[in-house]
Amino acid sequence: xxxxxxxFGTGEIANVLVPLLREKGFEVRAIWGRTLKEAKETATxxxxxxHTNVIDDVLLRKDVDLVFIVCQPFLHAEISVKxxxxxxxxxxxxxxxxxxxxxxxxxxxxxxxxxxxxxxxHPLRFLPAFTHMRRCLxxxxxxxxxxxxxxxxxxxxxxxxxxxxxxxxxxxMGGGALNLVGSVVDLxxxxxxxxxxxxxxxxxxxxxxxxxxxxxRQITAPDFCNFQMELASGTLVTVALHSHTVPxxxxxxxxxxxxxxGHLVVRGGDLFVLKEGQPKEEAVYVDVQDLHFATxxxxxxxxxxxxxxxxxxxLKEAFGSKESSxxxxxxSTAATFxxxxxxxxxxxxxxxxxxxxxxQRVQLSTxxxxxxxxxxxxxxxxxx
Amino acid sequence: xxxxxxxFGTGEIANVLVPLLREKGFEVRAIWGRTLKEAKETATxxxxxxHTNVIDDVLLRKDVDLVFIVCQPFLHAEISVKxxxxxxxxxxxxxxxxxxxxxxxxxxxxxxxxxxxxxxxHPLRFLPAFTHMRRCLxxxxxxxxxxxxxxxxxxxxxxxxxxxxxxxxxxxMGGGALNLVGSVVDLxxxxxxxxxxxxxxxxxxxxxxxxxxxxxRQITAPDFCNFQMELASGTLVTVALHSHTVPxxxxxxxxxxxxxxGHLVVRGGDLFVLKEGQPKEEAVYVDVQDLHFATxxxxxxxxxxxxxxxxxxxLKEAFGSKESSxxxxxxSTAATFxxxxxxxxxxxxxxxxxxxxxxQRVQLSTxxxxxxxxxxxxxxxxxx
Numbered sequence: 001x002x003x004x005x006x007x008f009g010t011g012e013i014a015n016v017l018v019p020l021l022r023e024k025g026f027e028v029r030a031i032w033g034r035t036l037k038e039a040k041e042t043a044t045x046x047x048x049x050x051h052t053n054v055i056d057d058v059l060l061r062k063d064v065d066l067v068f069i070v071c072q073p074f075l076h077a078e079i080s081v082k083x084x085x086x087x088x089x090x091x092x093x094x095x096x097x098x099x100x101x102x103x104x105x106x107x108x109x110x111x112x113x114x115x116x117x118x119x120x121x122h123p124l125r126f127l128p129a130f131t132h133m134r135r136c137l138x139x140x141x142x143x144x145x146x147x148x149x150x151x152x153x154x155x156x157x158x159x160x161x162x163x164x165x166x167x168x169x170x171x172x173m174g175g176g177a178l179n180l181v182g183s184v185v186d187l188x189x190x191x192x193x194x195x196x197x198x199x200x201x202x203x204x205x206x207x208x209x210x211x212x213x214x215x216x217r218q219i220t221a222p223d224f225c226n227f228q229m230e231l232a233s234g235t236l237v238t239v240a241l242h243s244h245t246v247p248x249x250x251x252x253x254x255x256x257x258x259x260x261x262g263h264l265v266v267r268g269g270d271l272f273v274l275k276e277g278q279p280k281e282e283a284v285y286v287d288v289q290d291l292h293f294a295t296x297x298x299x300x301x302x303x304x305x306x307x308x309x310x311x312x313x314x315l316k317e318a319f320g321s322k323e324s325s326x327x328x329x330x331x332s333t334a335a336t337f338x339x340x341x342x343x344x345x346x347x348x349x350x351x352x353x354x355x356x357x358x359x360q361r362v363q364l365s366t367x368x369x370x371x372x373x374x375x376x377x378x379x380x381x382x383x384x
Numbered sequence: 385x386x387x388x389x390x391x392f393g394t395g396e397i398a399n400v401l402v403p404l405l406r407e408k409g410f411e412v413r414a415i416w417g418r419t420l421k422e423a424k425e426t427a428t429x430x431x432x433x434x435h436t437n438v439i440d441d442v443l444l445r446k447d448v449d450l451v452f453i454v455c456q457p458f459l460h461a462e463i464s465v466k467x468x469x470x471x472x473x474x475x476x477x478x479x480x481x482x483x484x485x486x487x488x489x490x491x492x493x494x495x496x497x498x499x500x501x502x503x504x505x506h507p508l509r510f511l512p513a514f515t516h517m518r519r520c521l522x523x524x525x526x527x528x529x530x531x532x533x534x535x536x537x538x539x540x541x542x543x544x545x546x547x548x549x550x551x552x553x554x555x556x557m558g559g560g561a562l563n564l565v566g567s568v569v570d571l572x573x574x575x576x577x578x579x580x581x582x583x584x585x586x587x588x589x590x591x592x593x594x595x596x597x598x599x600x601r602q603i604t605a606p607d608f609c610n611f612q613m614e615l616a617s618g619t620l621v622t623v624a625l626h627s628h629t630v631p632x633x634x635x636x637x638x639x640x641x642x643x644x645x646g647h648l649v650v651r652g653g654d655l656f657v658l659k660e661g662q663p664k665e666e667a668v669y670v671d672v673q674d675l676h677f678a679t680x681x682x683x684x685x686x687x688x689x690x691x692x693x694x695x696x697x698x699l700k701e702a703f704g705s706k707e708s709s710x711x712x713x714x715x716s717t718a719a720t721f722x723x724x725x726x727x728x729x730x731x732x733x734x735x736x737x738x739x740x741x742x743x744q745r746v747q748l749s750t751x752x753x754x755x756x757x758x759x760x761x762x763x764x765x766x767x768x
Contacts, residue, residue, distance in 0.1 A: 149590050202612055206533050226622045228586055228610060238610045357743040
């Protein structure tokens with residue numbers, strides 16, 4: 001039997017997620033909102049019988065065994081850690097909290113409760129074009145993985161900012177292009193199975209106001225990012241994220257991977273390959289329009305909704321096993337909380353690079369004491 | 385009457401240039417090559433009656449009044465300066481010599497002989513899509529020029545390297561992507577009428593050998609460049625140059641300029657605009673296929689050939705005036721030797737940034753003595 005679901009959040013994603021969960025057979029038992037009013041609105045719109053603005057009221061419900069956290073990032077760590085502590089499975093939307101300290105708390109909790117599911121929602125990992133691309137890379141269709149020399153990502157979208165002011169407009173909250181950067185950074189790890197050693201980036205906040213957001217609170221989150229990463233093997237990753245493009249709901253995405261024997265490229269939802277010595281690209285996977293509900297009104301790009309849909313399908317499979325409460329295989333490609341921590345470290349390094357005008361090393365926070373470096377230095381000096 | 389032309393060079397461009405000059409009514413009187421053999425081959429192929437490997441033998445000819453320098457860059461400064469000294473008009477291919485010192489010599493000579501034409505061949509300035517884009521920017525179609533916030537350039541081409549090893553394969557000679565970088569840097573100045581203050585860049589030389597170049601001499605010139613420039617007004621320019629794309633002769637180019645009231649974009653040879661509040665892009669200029677001769681066998685991208693064709697047309701107009709030996713108006717949009725010097729300064733800063741992993745200030749060499757900074761500093765100190 002599938003677990004009952006509690007949804008934390010009342011925004012765009014919550015409104016896409018609830019019908020999607022139902023379609024796959026999950027029962028949505030509770031909606032949490034920051035205010036009772038927001039919770040009530042979403043619960044009414046989505047026809048969910050229980051709503052609240054008290055976190056524990058969802059977590060303590062016996063008919064809720066899986067929580068989806070799709071609210072403001074500054075609550076991600078608190079709710080995730082609490083939920084795992086009470087014994088609930090957790091799928092937390094990106095980003096994994098506000099900064100590495102948040103993500104680290106989440107990692108610790110997930111390691112402490114390994115029998116519970118703890119995933120970060122990076123839906124592109126479930127988009128068929130990318131799962132196929134990953135398989136092609138593993139099967140060395142364009143040469144061995146360590147010989148991938150270059151990956152180039154280009155994302156253009158109409159607008160990053162919602163109708164009403166929320167955390168996506170706020171730089172401190174990790175909004176705007178920073179959130180998109182996180183998705184791309186995660187996608188790189190997923191495809192190339194490597195982490196970044198150092199990064200360089202330029203961030204810009206060109207959009208200050210929109211027709212709807214033009215009062216005292218203005219947009220501070222960047223809407224533009226151009227960044228480069230160098231991976232452990234020396235592979236270079238170049239990324240351009242624009243959100244000036246039009247029409248407002250447009251979304252285009254191109255991901256190119258150059259290996260020693262050709263290249264693979266995802267355009268939109270389709271995957272193509274060009275093998276060395278061949279005159280032109282061949283289609284490897286062509287996207288099928290199989291979303292059963294209208295998404296035209298959502299600000300979420302279609303590939304993200306489609307990925308989310310596949311992810312919920314994978315969760316259904318994971319819980320549908322008869323042997324135990326859940327099995328790992330169907331969700332093994334999903335992002336873990338550790339992946340979330342790494343993404344935070346890269347995003348932090350890009351922010352720092354934007355300020356320092358230099359390449360920055362990616363520094364992953366660990367459980368080591370804060371004066372770790374100092375201790376090591378003294379230890380070395382005393383043995384000299 | 386149009387001046388007789390001497391062509392320095394026997395490569396790709398020479399073979400495109402000669403028929404193009406003839407089409408516009410210029411007489412090609414002499415071909416110079418580094419070796420007599422090369423000079424003879426090109427002269428025979430192009431049906432030019434005189435060939436030589438002695439520079440002065442072309443420059444001293446009375447029937448040559450205009451020289452096109454399309455040979456190896458390390459000779460550009462020497463031939464340009466000599467030609468102007470003898471009283472010949474000069475069109476020199478990009479780059480303007482090997483480094484700023486070369487370009488500076490050329491600038492001095494051109495300033496000393498202002499009655500002679502002295503231009504750098506940056507053909508994109510003459511491509512109709514870009515001349516129209518420039519006019520649209522000046523007419524503030526997408527808002528005032530200083531409010532242009534972002535320009536994004538993406539160039540993908542099959543291969544940068546010729547059949548036989550030449551200077552384009554050599555990093556020290558300014559070959560490969562560095563030459564392409566120069567074209568883009570010049571295009572930015574042409575369109576936005578502003579110079580870069582600082583730059584950041586990543587260069588890579590992925591291609592070491594080709595089926596034809598795989599002996600002792602390998603390719604050292606980069607075939608990939610990703611760079612960013614900050615202009616005086618704060619405008620950001622982001623550029624991605626790839627030459628891994630296929631098929632081998634493919635060439636695609638997208639130049640996007642975002643203003644405060646919309647954007648302009650050149651794709652291939654066509655220009656589109658999107659004005660604020662409009663639902664979609666409109667075509668401003670659509671390219672017409674008006675090249676009268678086959679260019680399929682040339683490594684030169686079509687827009688460059690087309691631009692070169694228009695430039696020769698402009699030269700014809702400039703010399704065709706009855707009032708004086710030449711008039712400036714038709715060639716007033718062409719790149720001057722000063723422009724060539726600036727491009728060298730930017731390319732040098734990008735190379736430096738690639739090594740230092742930091743943003744670099746663009747430092748233009750001037751006629752000032754080498755210890756100029758020191759003198760100024762002492763002078764300031766003594767008045768304190």
